[in-house]
Amino acid sequence: GENVGLHLPTLSVQEGDNSIINCAYSNSASDYFIWYKQESGKGPQFIIDIRSNMDKRQGQRVTVLLNKTVKHLSLQIAATQPGDSAVYFCAENYPGRRALTFGSGTRLQVQP
Amino acid sequence: GAVVSQHPSRVICKSGTSVKIECRSLDFQATTMFWYRQFPKKSLMLMATSNEGSKATYEQGVEKDKFLINHASLTLSTLTVTSAHPEDSSFYICSAKVGGTLNEKLFFGSGTQLSVL
Numbered sequence: 310g311e312n313v314g315l316h317l318p319t320l321s322v323q324e325g326d327n328s329i330i331n332c333a334y335s336n337s338a339s340d341y342f343i344w345y346k347q348e349s350g351k352g353p354q355f356i357i358d359i360r361s362n363m364d365k366r367q368g369q370r371v372t373v374l375l376n377k378t379v380k381h382l383s384l385q386i387a388a389t390q391p392g393d394s395a396v397y398f399c400a401e402n403y404p405g406r407r408a409l410t411f412g413s414g415t416r417l418q419v420q421p
Numbered sequence: 422g423a424v425v426s427q428h429p430s431r432v433i434c435k436s437g438t439s440v441k442i443e444c445r446s447l448d449f450q451a452t453t454m455f456w457y458r459q460f461p462k463k464s465l466m467l468m469a470t471s472n473e474g475s476k477a478t479y480e481q482g483v484e485k486d487k488f489l490i491n492h493a494s495l496t497l498s499t500l501t502v503t504s505a506h507p508e509d510s511s512f513y514i515c516s517a518k519v520g521g522t523l524n525e526k527l528f529f530g531s532g533t534q535l536s537v538l
Contacts, residue, residue, distance in 0.1 A: 343527070352427070352514045352529035353465070398464060400527075407478070408455050409527055411465045 321418045328386040330415045332399030337380060339401040343409065344373060344384045348395045356384070356397075386417075394419045423449050423519045427530025434505055435538055442500045442533045444515030450495035451517035455527070456488070459512040468513075471498040505537045 322328050334342065340361040345353035359366045359373045359382075366373050372385040382399050396416045400409040424447040434440050444454055452473045457465040469490050470478040477490035487509075489501040498517075502509050516529045 345529075350512075350532070350534065352425075352516075352532045355526060355528060358526065407453075407470050408467050410467075413464045 318414065319416045319418060321420060322389050324389060324391060324419055324421050326389055328384075328389045328393070328417060328419075330384045330386075330397050330417065332382040332384075332412045332415075334380050334382055334399065334401045334412070335410070336401060336403045337377075339403040341402040342373070342375060342382050343400045343402075344371075344382075345398045345400060345411075346393075346395045347398060347414075353398060389417075389419050391419045391421055393417060423447075423517070423526075423528045425451075425515065425517050425528045425530040427515050427533060429533060430531060431534045431536075433536045433538065436506050437504055440502045440505055440535060442502075442513055442515070442535075444498045444500070444517070444530050446496045446517045449517075449519055451498075451519070452495060453518045454492060454498040455516045455518070456490060456498075456500050457514045457516065459514060459532075461512075465514060468500075473498075502535065505535070507537045510535055510537045 343358040344356040346356050347353045357368045357371050357373050359375050364375050370387045374383045396414045398414045399412040402409050426445045426447050428443050432440055454471040456468045458468050459465050467480050468483045471490045471492040473492045473495050479485050492498040512532050512534050514532045516527045519526050
C-alpha cells in the first residue's frame with residue numbers, strides 16, 4: 310500500500326504486504342532526514358536516517374528513499390507486520406537549524 | 422541506540438500547581454536536549470532547546486516563565502510547567518542529541534502525559 314503526500318494521513322495495509330509512506334519536506338537546504346515511529350502513548354523511536362548526499366539507504370526491512378529534486382522522502386517497509394502499526398513521522402534538519410522539524414505524520418494500520 | 426529516560430510518564434494535577442518533568446540520558450552525555458509538545462493526533466512541536474550550563478532557547482510563542490527549563494548536568498534536563506492550567510494539558514516529550522555534527526541522532530524519552538484538572 311502507498312499514501313500520497315499528506316492528504317491521506319492513514320495508510321491501511323494487509324499483513325505481509327509492503328508499505329510505502331511518503332513525506333514532502335519543506336526546505337530545499339535540508340541535509341539530514343530521519344524517520345521515526347511512534348506508538349500510542351510513547352515517544353518517537355528512531356527507524357532510519359539519510360543524508361542529502363545519498364538517495365537511498367537500507368535497514369532491516371526498511372528502506373528510505375530521498376528525491377531532492379522534488380523534496381520528497383519515502384519510507385518503505387517490507388513484509389509489514391502488525392507490530393509495525395503506529396504513526397510514522399519524517400523529520401528534517403538544515404544548516405543553522407538547531408533542532409529537527411517534524412512532518413505531520415502518517416498512521417499505518419496493518420490488517421492481520 | 423542511546424537510552425533517554427523521562428519521568429513521570431503520566432501526571433494529573435490541579436489547576437494552579439506546578440509540575441516538574443525529568444529527562445535523563447542514561448548511557449551518554451547530552452550537552453543539548455530538546456523539549457517537544459504534542460497534541461492528540463498531531464505532530465511534535467519544538468518548545469525549547471536545553472543547553473547544559475546555559476539558558477534554554479525557546480521557540481517563538483513559548484512562554485519562558487511558564488515552561489521553565491533547567492539543564493544542570495550533562496545527563497539531566499528538567500521542564501517545569503508552572504501554575505498549570507487545563508490548556509497546558511498535553512503530551513510532553515524530551516529528546517537528546519547524540520553524536521557530532523555529521524552523524525548526530527536524536528533519541529526520545531517515552532513522554533509525559535500531563536492532565537490539568
